[in-house]
Amino acid sequence: MIQVKDIKKNYGQLMALDGLSMTIPNDSCYGFVGPNGAGKTTTIQILLGLLYPEEGTVLIDDMEAGSHVRRLKKRIGYVPDYMGIYPNIRVGEYMDFFASCYDLYGARTHRRIEMLLDMVGMKGRERQMVDTLSRGMQQKLSLARALIHDPKILILDEPTAGLDPGTRYEYKRMITELQDDGKTILISSHILTDISEICTDVGIIDQGKMVMEGRLSDVLKKVNSSSPIIISIEGSLTGAMSVLKEDRHVRSISIRAQEILISYDGSPEEETALLATLIKGGIPVRSFHREKGNLEALFMQLTGLREERTVINYDTGADI
Amino acid sequence: MILGPIYKKDVLLMNRSIALPLFLTAMNAVFSILVIINLYSVSMSSAETGEIPYDRFLGVYKLIGAVELILILLGGPAMTSSSITSERERRTLGILLTTQLTPSDIILGKLLSVFTTIMLLLGSSVPILMTVFIYGGVTLEQVLLLACLYACSAVYSCAVGIASSTYHQSTAAAAAVSYICIFASLGLFFLCWFFRWELRVRTESLLWFVCAALLMMTACIIFMSMRKLLPTGKGRQRKTIRPMEEAGGQMPEMREGKDN
Numbered sequence: 001m002i003q004v005k006d007i008k009k010n011y012g013q014l015m016a017l018d019g020l021s022m023t024i025p026n027d028s029c030y031g032f033v034g035p036n037g038a039g040k041t042t043t044i045q046i047l048l049g050l051l052y053p054e055e056g057t058v059l060i061d062d063m064e065a066g067s068h069v070r071r072l073k074k075r076i077g078y079v080p081d082y083m084g085i086y087p088n089i090r091v092g093e094y095m096d097f098f099a100s101c102y103d104l105y106g107a108r109t110h111r112r113i114e115m116l117l118d119m120v121g122m123k124g125r126e127r128q129m130v131d132t133l134s135r136g137m138q139q140k141l142s143l144a145r146a147l148i149h150d151p152k153i154l155i156l157d158e159p160t161a162g163l164d165p166g167t168r169y170e171y172k173r174m175i176t177e178l179q180d181d182g183k184t185i186l187i188s189s190h191i192l193t194d195i196s197e198i199c200t201d202v203g204i205i206d207q208g209k210m211v212m213e214g215r216l217s218d219v220l221k222k223v224n225s226s227s228p229i230i231i232s233i234e235g236s237l238t239g240a241m242s243v244l245k246e247d248r249h250v251r252s253i254s255i256r257a258q259e260i261l262i263s264y265d266g267s268p269e270e271e272t273a274l275l276a277t278l279i280k281g282g283i284p285v286r287s288f289h290r291e292k293g294n295l296e297a298l299f300m301q302l303t304g305l306r307e308e309r310t311v312i313n314y315d316t317g318a319d320i
Numbered sequence: 321m322i323l324g325p326i327y328k329k330d331v332l333l334m335n336r337s338i339a340l341p342l343f344l345t346a347m348n349a350v351f352s353i354l355v356i357i358n359l360y361s362v363s364m365s366s367a368e369t370g371e372i373p374y375d376r377f378l379g380v381y382k383l384i385g386a387v388e389l390i391l392i393l394l395g396g397p398a399m400t401s402s403s404i405t406s407e408r409e410r411r412t413l414g415i416l417l418t419t420q421l422t423p424s425d426i427i428l429g430k431l432l433s434v435f436t437t438i439m440l441l442l443g444s445s446v447p448i449l450m451t452v453f454i455y456g457g458v459t460l461e462q463v464l465l466l467a468c469l470y471a472c473s474a475v476y477s478c479a480v481g482i483a484s485s486t487y488h489q490s491t492a493a494a495a496a497v498s499y500i501c502i503f504a505s506l507g508l509f510f511l512c513w514f515f516r517w518e519l520r521v522r523t524e525s526l527l528w529f530v531c532a533a534l535l536m537m538t539a540c541i542i543f544m545s546m547r548k549l550l551p552t553g554k555g556r557q558r559k560t561i562r563p564m565e566e567a568g569g570q571m572p573e574m575r576e577g578k579d580n
Contacts, residue, residue, distance in 0.1 A: 084412040100325040101419035
């Protein structure tokens with residue numbers, strides 16, 4: 001388990017992390033999301049032991065980052081958002097070099113290198129020069145390199161950025177397999193659909209603070225309950241509007257084409273009662289459902305961004 | 321780990337390029353031509369005068385010795401001032417520091433790989449330099465002193481290049497600063513050289529002292545480079561492991577920040 005508690009880090013006047021706390025459970029796949037400059041890379045560098053925080057504690061499997069550096073480095077594999085290649089080096093030599101960086105030599109290590117290259121679909125490419133590989137291949141090689149010492153924790157920084165859909169799909173499949181093998185994975189990414197697909201936990205960071213964290217399913221459940229109810233009406237909306245204005249749980253009303261969007265804070269039973277009132281009032285309701293919450297909407301809500309949507313104020317008819 | 325991964329990788333990549341054998345050939349060709357010209361000129365002179373000017377044979381030894389020393393002092397920083405900056409530019413330094421390698425493994429590995437290459441260049445020119453022994457006039461102490469001066473200058477110039485590379489973001493800036501340091505050191509050396517009679521110091525003793533001073537400065541420079549690669553931050557001195565309860569214990573599964 002990785003526990004980060006109230007860490008602060010500043011670069012001169014700029015406060016990169018302002019009391020950030022996060023918990024990454026064992027065997028989880030943790031999506032770490034946030035806008036540019038939110039402090040993701042600084043957090044990752046602190047977890048990797050490349051930076052120390054000014055305040056706060058970082059515990060990795062109950063060991064504090066900064067002490068027992070060698071033991072911690074053995075437990076962590078890191079895939080940056082860039083490949084980091086040497087010119088004139090072959091794939092096999094590249095893997096051998098990083099194996100030797102972990103003091104791994106001999107036949108067993110060579111078998112592991114073969115197994116890893118096979119896993120990322122690069123078997124038989126040992127003699128190919130690394131700088132002639134495509135970006136997707138380089139990123140896969142980077143993953144194989146990070147797994148050379150069989151780490152318990154894997155930290156991936158923007159692993160699927162710039163990859164084509166096919167390679168992205170393969171990459172996500174490999175990450176899922178690694179998580180099934182019992183690895184704890186931290187993924188920092190801007191691609192929220194990828195995070196929704198592969199992560200079990202999520203943490204959203206903004207301006208150096210954690211604004212929401214938890215199991216992805218719980219977070220999405222919470223987003224769903226705060227999403228607006230969409231009521232689709234056949235014909236005129238006037239009757240429906242007067243009923244909705246009467247309901248004390250309706251916080252706001254907006255219109256999108258032939259749909260009414262309401263912000264509703266009542267219970268599910270009260271939602272049912274509202275639907276029944278609309279039908280009893282002879283209003284032709286075509287559909288009545290809560291908009292499905294997604295990570296992207298939540299991210300934009302929490303980080304102060306808003307989904308672009310044309311909303312018309314019903315009373316004035318003017319654009320808001 | 322000193323002769324470990326970084327050393328092997330750097331030597332492999334350096335020797336894979338065509339530049340090294342080309343430079344090796346060119347350097348030895350120039351030295352050979354110098355020796356041949358000298359031998360020819362001495363032979364012509366003795367044919368005219370009937371005397372063999374032995375001191376002119378020693379002149380070649382001094383000339384090649386000085387040229388090689390200058391090559392070391394200029395070549396060392398040229399080969400090392402990109403060592404850390406290029407790792408930074410390729411963004412491989414961060415990856416290396418997340419492995420089991422320590423900053424000292426990286427610095428010493430890089431230093432030794434360039435030092436080995438310089439020693440290879442010098443070693444290849446030994447047969448040319450040895451032509452002076454046909455005529456004699458060079459003592460064992462002088463040979464040892466030259467070898468020691470070469471080794472100390474090589475390790476010093478490489479250490480200056482690496483340190484500069486550690487402290488600067490660009491290779492050009494690192495090279496410029498390392499040459500300033502090298503020329504400042506040379507200036508200091510020549511100052512001592514010109515005043516050696518006033519100081520009443522034997523030339524050999526002065527050179528042995530220079531070797532010792534270069535080694536001491538190298539040790540300090542390497543230490544500074546290693547420190548520069550260590551993680552930064554106020555938590556640097558912290559060494560204790562705090563128990564989990566003290567550090568905050570289990571955190572709730574779902575939290576929301578103040579902003580939310």
